[in-house]
Amino acid sequence: MPKNKLRYKNINLYEPFIGSIEKKYVNDCLNSNWISSKGKYVKLFEDRFKKYIKVKHAVSVCNGTAALHVALLALGIGPKDEVITPTFTYIATANSIDYVGAKVRFVDSKISSWQIDENEIIKNINSKTKAVLIPHLYGQSCEVSKIQKICKKNKIFLVEDCAEAFGTFYGKKHVGTFGDVATFSFFGSKTITTGEGGMVVTNNLNIAKKVNELKMVGNDKEKHYWHNIIGYNYRMTNICSAIGYGQLSRVKSILKKKIEIYKIYNQNLKNLPLEMHNEQSGTTHSYWVVSIKLKNFKKRDKLRNYLNLFKIETRPTFYPIHTMKMYYNKNYKNMFFNAIEIGRSGINLPSGPTLTNVQIKFVCKKIKDFFYN
Numbered sequence: 001m002p003k004n005k006l007r008y009k010n011i012n013l014y015e016p017f018i019g020s021i022e023k024k025y026v027n028d029c030l031n032s033n034w035i036s037s038k039g040k041y042v043k044l045f046e047d048r049f050k051k052y053i054k055v056k057h058a059v060s061v062c063n064g065t066a067a068l069h070v071a072l073l074a075l076g077i078g079p080k081d082e083v084i085t086p087t088f089t090y091i092a093t094a095n096s097i098d099y100v101g102a103k104v105r106f107v108d109s110k111i112s113s114w115q116i117d118e119n120e121i122i123k124n125i126n127s128k129t130k131a132v133l134i135p136h137l138y139g140q141s142c143e144v145s146k147i148q149k150i151c152k153k154n155k156i157f158l159v160e161d162c163a164e165a166f167g168t169f170y171g172k173k174h175v176g177t178f179g180d181v182a183t184f185s186f187f188g189s190k191t192i193t194t195g196e197g198g199m200v201v202t203n204n205l206n207i208a209k210k211v212n213e214l215k216m217v218g219n220d221k222e223k224h225y226w227h228n229i230i231g232y233n234y235r236m237t238n239i240c241s242a243i244g245y246g247q248l249s250r251v252k253s254i255l256k257k258k259i260e261i262y263k264i265y266n267q268n269l270k271n272l273p274l275e276m277h278n279e280q281s282g283t284t285h286s287y288w289v290v291s292i293k294l295k296n297f298k299k300r301d302k303l304r305n306y307l308n309l310f311k312i313e314t315r316p317t318f319y320p321i322h323t324m325k326m327y328y329n330k331n332y333k334n335m336f337f338n339a340i341e342i343g344r345s346g347i348n349l350p351s352g353p354t355l356t357n358v359q360i361k362f363v364c365k366k367i368k369d370f371f372y373n
Contacts, residue, residue, distance in 0.1 A: 009311065010311045010313065011310075011311060011312045011313065011350050011355070011359050011362070011363060012313045012350060012352065013189065013289070013313040013314065013315055013348065013349075013350050013351070013352070014188075014189035014289065014350070014351060014352040015352040015353075015354045015355075016188055016189070016193045016352065016353075016354075017250065017253075017254055017257075017352075017353040017354055018193075018243070019246070019250065021246040021249055021250070022242070022243045022246035022247065023246075024246070025041060025242035025243070025245055025246045026239055026242050026243060026246075028242065029041065029238050029239045029242050030239075034238050035237065035238055035239050036235075036237050036238060037235035037236065037237055037238065038238060039238030039241070039242075040238070041238050041239075041241035041242040041245050042060055042236060042238055042241045044241070044245050045060060045194075045236075045241040045242075045244045045245040045248070046058040046059065046060050046199070046241075048245060048248045049184075049199055049201075049244070049248065050201060052174075052248060052251065053174040053176055053177060053201065054173075054174060054177060055176065055177050055182075055201045055202065055203055056202070056203045056205070056208075057201065057202050057203065057204070057205065057207075057208035058199055058200070058201045059199065059200045059201075059208055059211045059212050059215065060197065060198070060199055060235075060236035060241060060244075061197070061198045061199065061200060061211075061215050061234040061235070061236055062196065062197060062198065062215075062233075062234045062235060062236055062237075063185065063187065063196050063197060063198045063234075064092065064163040064183060064184065064185025064186070064187065064197075064198040065092040065095070065096060065185075065198070066198055066215070066232070066234040067183035067184065067185070067198035067199060067200045068092060068093065068096035068133075068159075068161060068183050069096050069099050069100070069232070069234075070200060070211050070214040070215055070232065070234060071096075071159055071181045071182075071183050071200050071211065072096055072097065072099075072100045072102070072131070072133075072159065073100055073210075073214055074181065074200075074207045074210040074211045074214065075130075075131060075157050075159070075180065075181065075207070077097075077100050077102050077130050077131055077157070078100050078101050078102060079101035079102065080102075080128065081102040081103070081128060081129075081130035081131075082102060082103045082104075082105045082126065082128040082129050082130060083097045083102050083103070083104060083105065083129075083130060083131045083132070083133050083159075084105045084106075084107055084121055084124050084125070084129060084131070084132045084133070085097065085104060085105070085106065085107070085116070085132070085133040085134070085135070086106065086107055086108070086109050086115075086116040086117075086134075086135065086339065087106040087107070087108070087109075087320040087321050087322040087323075087336050087339045088108075088109045088114065088137075088317075088318055088320050088321075088336075088338075088339035088342055088343060089135045089137060089161070089318060089321065090135065090163065090164075090318055091318075091321060091324075092163075093133060093135050093161050093321075094106075094321045094327060096133075097133065102130065103128070104321075104327065105124055105129070106321065106322050106327075106332070106336065107120035107121060107123075107124050107336075108120050108335070108336045108337070108338050108339055109338050109339050109342065110338065111338045111341065111342065112280070113140055113142075113280050114137055114138065114140065114277060114291075114317075114342050114346075115134075115136065115137060115140060115141070115142040115143070116134050116135070116142050116147075117338070118142075118143050118146045118147050118150060121147060121150055122150060125150075125154050125156070129154070129156050130156060130157060131151075131156055131157035131158065131159050132147060132150070132151055132156060132157070132158055132159070133159045133161060134147055134158070134159070134160055134161065134179075135160075135161035135162075135163065135164070136160065136161070136162055136164065136165035136168055136175050137164055137165075137318075138164055138277055138287075138288055138289055138291050138348070139164060139165055139167070139168055139191075139258075139285050139286035139287045139288035139289070140165075140168065140277065140279065140280060140283065140285050141165065141168050141169065141170040141175050141280070141283040141284075141285075142170075143170075144160065144170045144175060144178045144179075145170060145171070145178065147178075148178045148179070151179075157179075157180045157181075158178065158179035158180055159179050159180065159181055159182065159183075160175060160176050160178060160179040160181075160182035160183070161182075161183055162175050162176040162182050162183060162184045163183065163184060163185035163187075163190070163198075164185075164190070164288045164289075165184075165286060165288070166184060166190065166191040166192055166286065166288075167191055167251070167254075167255045167258070167284075167286035168283070168284060168285065168286040169283060169284035170282065170283050171282060171283075176201050177201075177203075180202065180204065180207065181200060181201070181202045181204070181207050181211075182200070182201050182202070183198060183199065183200055183201075184198060184199040184201070185197075185198050186198060186199070186240075186244055186247075189352075190288070191254060191255070191258065191286060191288050192244065192247040192248065192251065192254065193243065193244070193247060194236065194240035194241065194243045194244040194247070195239075195240055195243055196240065197236050197240045197241075197244060198236075213228070213229065213231060214229070214231045214232055214234070215231070215232060215233075215234035215235055216231060216235065217231040217232065217233050218230060218231030219231070253353075254353050255286060257353040258286060258287045258288070258351070258353060259287060261287065261290060261351055261353075261355060261360060262285075262287040262290050264357060264360045264361065264364070265290050265292075265349060265360060265363075265364060266278075268360075268361060268364035268365075268368075269292065269364055269367060269368075272367065272368065272371055273294065273295040273296060273371060274292045274293060274294050274295060275292065275293045275295070276290075276291075276292055277290070277291035277292065277293065277346075287351065288351070289315070289348040289349065289351040290348070290349045290351045291317065291346055291347065291348050291349065292346065292347050292349065293317075293342060293345050293346045293347075294345045294346075294347070295345075296345075297341070297344045297345035300316065300344065300345050300346070300347060301316075302370075303347065303367065303370050304316065304347060306366070306370045307363070307366055307367070307370075310362075310366050312350065312362075312363055312366060313350060314347050314348060314349060314350070315347070315348040316343075316346065316347060316348075317342055317343055317345075317346030317347065317348065318343055319343050320336055320339040320340055320343045322335075322336060322339075323340075323343075349363060350363055
């Protein structure tokens with residue numbers, strides 16, 4: 001342990017970039033007394049968001065998991081249905097399928113991109129398959145155009161989980177515009193934040209109406225306090241929307257900073273026994289979190305512990321969900337080798353837009369020290 005450990009300032013995995021514009025809008029909410037789910041900023045945020053990613057409808061909700069839940073419900077997915085999704089993803093992706101009573105059918109990911117393998121999707125489609133749920137992980141896009149064609153050919157829904165992919169493009173289109181419906185998260189550690197929040201986007205008016213009904217506790221629009229369905233209280237507050245509305249005004253600077261952070265890491269971590277999570281051809285990586293994969297997985301946790309001595313916060317890549325007791329199945333024993341490899345050898349590095357170049361280079365130096373000493 002370094003003798004001067006206490007002298008190091010925390011370098012957190014992610015800190016949001018909150019400025020005067022967000023504070024101005026939040027204060028406007030407070031002064032207006034419209035602080036919950038009513039108020040002008042909810043619609044302002046939804047309208048600005050859909051304009052940015054170029055989609056017809058955007059419905060705000062209280063978080064990204066709620067967004068996935070109501071998106072699947074709006075498609076009519078339920079018991080006896082199966083939904084294909086990768087085992088290498090955040091737990092909410094699989095949980096949302098379970099919430100609606102459908103069966104999760106896991107598939108493997110590509111070792112090159114860490115994204116769902118479209119060839120494995122084809123192999124796993126059957127008569128019960130109702131949808132494919134694809135997360136775009138860590139800011140990198142899946143082969144979403146190919147997956148879109150697979151879904152159309154087999155007449156199944158495509159759902160995009162864009163929780164980690166704001167600012168990510170496949171070709172010239174923002175992710176979230178390929179599927180029947182897509183979801184975003186605005187948790188405090190996301191590229192743009194509302195503190196806590198989510199968004200459901202679609203080009204289908206009926207899906208948008210259904211999502212809005214579900215998130216509003218199933219309220220009837222005409223008959224006050226009459227409920228037509230079992231809905232959920234998944235509304236976003238006016239204050240959260242105000243923060244998001246402000247964040248969208250600084251999108252260019254935030255995304256530019258994210259690329260700069262990646263470039264510094266990439267330049268300073270060359271010739272080490274690790275691989276960067278790089279941008280794939282034909283896509284625009286938003287680098288939500290800059291990530292690396294160690295060539296020797298046995299050193300992953302040792303490196304994380306070493307960095308922690310210098311108050312550098314890191315995060316392991318996702319543990320494959322099929323290895324967790326809620327979803328474990330003995331038939332999975334000799335499957336999903338890529339997901340296991342990425343999950344046991346990957347690290348997310350500090351990537352927030354408030355990081356200084358000095359801090360990023362300090363992280364790089366300590367990673368070099370670990371391997372060279």
